[in-house]
Amino acid sequence: MRIKKLQLKNGYKRFHDLTIDLGDDPARIVALVGPNGCGKSSVLDGLLFHAGAYGQVGAGSRRDNTYHSMMGLPLSHADIDIEFTTGKYDAVRALRQPTGRENTIFSFRSPYRYNSKLKIKETKSVPEIWRNSYGAGDASSLDAKMEDNYRRLYGAYNRYRDDNDLKPSEAKAKIIGDLNASIKKCLDLEISSIGNVEGDQGTLYFKKTDHPKDFEFNVLSSGEKEVVDLLLDLYLRKDDYSETIFLIDEPELHINTAIQGNLLVEIERLVGPECQIWLTTHSIGFLRKLQTTMRDKCQIIQFRPEFNLASEAHTLKPVTVGAGTWRDIFAIALDDLAHLVSPSTIIYCEGRAESGPGGQERGMDAQVFNNIFANSYPDVLFTSSGGNTEPDQRSTIAMAVLSKVFPTVEIWVLKDRDMASGKVTDENDRQIYLRTNSNNHRVLRRWEIENYLYDKAVLKNYCECEGIEFDESRYDAFVTDIFDQDLKSDTARIKKICGIKGSINNDVFKVELSRYVKPNMTVYRELEDCIFARK
Template sequence: MQENDVKPREARAKVIGELNTSIKQCLDLVITSVGNVEASQGTLYFSKPDHPRDFEFNVLSSGEKEVIDLLLDLYLRREDYDDSVFLIDEPELHINTSIQGCLLTEMDRLVGPNCQIWITTHSIGFLKALQTQMRDRCQIIQFRGDLNLASTVQTLKPLEPSPSAWRELFAVALDDLATLVAPKTIIYCEGRDTPGKAGSEKGMDAQALNAIFNHNKPETMFISSGGNTELDQRSAVAIAILSKVFPNIEILVFKDRDMASGKAVDENDRQVYLKTNPQNYRVMKRFEIENYLYDKEVLVAYCSANGLTFDEASYDKLVTDVVNQNLKDVTGQIKNLCGIKASINAETFKVALAHHFDQGMEVYKELYACVFDRA
């Protein structure tokens, strides 16, 4: 009112309007009045669609009060603290799970582009929001039980998002209910079908594909299911069983381009295969997964990130047809072209390359289209 030289009712309308914009994103409430501020008798009054009259702040539930308090605090501080870090300890304690994700998104909007929010949380709602709509705007540090945080120096690093990492985080929030957290899409691919410790994925193809798409497809999980014929059999069984238990789950089959059991297959053969098989089947455009992992874009990114010098001229002589050439057999030479002198397991090298895919790369776009668009 004083700063803008406006009437009290105009100042109230502006403040109430801006606050209600935030509150409506989280609660079925609106502020109707701020009381008599000029007489030092200010208080918040609210209305609800199913309530016959306005009511004061003290009538709200503890969860509603928590949401209003957080939004009001951030709103009032947004101009004075426009280059700040806001520390909030477990804001979910009294807040309904369905509201938590909306609250986190709105809090992020209120603090502005030059600020950060640091939150400690065990919340399912907050974790879900971080996993989905805020995945490009957040980093997560997991305080594991095996760290002696109170007595030793620790270097804390952001968690690399992956299906296994998200399962571990949700396990903390859900305790023994963690097994109920299921991916929306399961994609069966070729590779070692024997699980590792605690059911971990041992198949290289699945590990690589999970690493490639973890960030943009966090609710998708690639699972190795043996060779070509096992892939058909096991995926059919999974569809028959899982579709009854989880009716909303999608199950896809992603095959190497040698789906003709070793016979030469070109793009026309691939298209014919797609047209004559169920809609949940997908086929690589390139010969096999190595033809994507050993793409020049990926190798350059890997070498740059690891301080290695990539021998592009020798690569161009070796890889003359990245789509059709059998590149699995030249893995040793590919490592040499990257300047790797130390001994490194072939599968470890391939999975490491997968972590350097970027959605701006043409090879990423091609692989994404094969898997998710059935191109």
């Protein structure tokens, strides 16, 4: 079960009317990324507020409208609309009620607010974990799960030992073996004992390779406690929370960068395969892991200041995460250090050289190329550098500077085939240019980028996905030479062929088309050969 779409409206928290649309095939991991105060945690609070209205204990039921509305206005669960892959919230909940598992739709984890001390004096029963009746109900409350979870772990150990007539060491190896496997991948420690409540040792004990004696949970650092607490909670939930949306708010707090990536891997491993993970983060370690080894499992929703979410309706969709957005997203975590991070290859192409706020790419060509190749070549960054001759000049300067700071970065130049200042050039001219220039130069086979974007396969895919009619006969009558025809000047006609009736900026239209150039298309493979194989 996964969330496909979420809407928070009528002034919920800091949102006027926000929709998060993950599409028909939502990913297993949804990362909400943005600076402090942008609304990441408020999204999780909205999900809990909706669940609390249906009676889920501990889900958004502990705060009034002064918390859930910045205007202090009354809100209802109807102001939060959740669409799962299996239906609406009320339908999903109704299906679970006969089994008593209706409170397992969401599992929430607030950031870093946990029991800092663990030492119980007596054994006592605690509610079954599937009741979800403890812990935080919103992003700013205490997530006091540690004591109850210790009692559950201790109880499971006793039951397993007695039911199977095992030695304590044998029972311990079974009960905490998997948990220790996760802990050891994140920290240089492991659980050595689950204590003895009757012997005034009602806590977890740990050992380290460089420490001569076992020690209590209470002496762990804040970061170590956070990791152990989180992994223990997920470990205990893995059986009863098999189809659940796990909401985890900033799990990286108190944890250094080296541990963060490994922690995310273990979170994903402990959460059942039919579950979805929503997490808020501006962690370098998490972001890097999401954009490398976990890239195929995640969608990233980016909150940007210019969206004006408090006053305008907006729909956020997953960003295409490649080198083009890599620097922009990492700037959230790195701030002024973002310039120290570089892709493996920078390709200078034609287009508007001036950047927007925060270094945002404004050149249409670069935006198009970054969209097309973001998934296949995530460590390549296209950047616009001006007119026909300027990519040569800027790339020369870049090589002189960057080669000293980042010796492994390659700098390439990509030109349109109209490189001769409007003079007619053909494939033979193109090949002569490639032979007589250094290996870091590339030239498009088709006249300009528009000759790729206005390819029939791309336009048909765009129209089909957008639900508009593509006039194929009109296209065939007009586009007689996709390689050499000047199509850039006739963008208005192309838009009419695609059935676009409203007003849409030409560059915006082209950038949008680039999202419909797919790797299985001939036009994609041809463009890929031009740039990356220099053919």
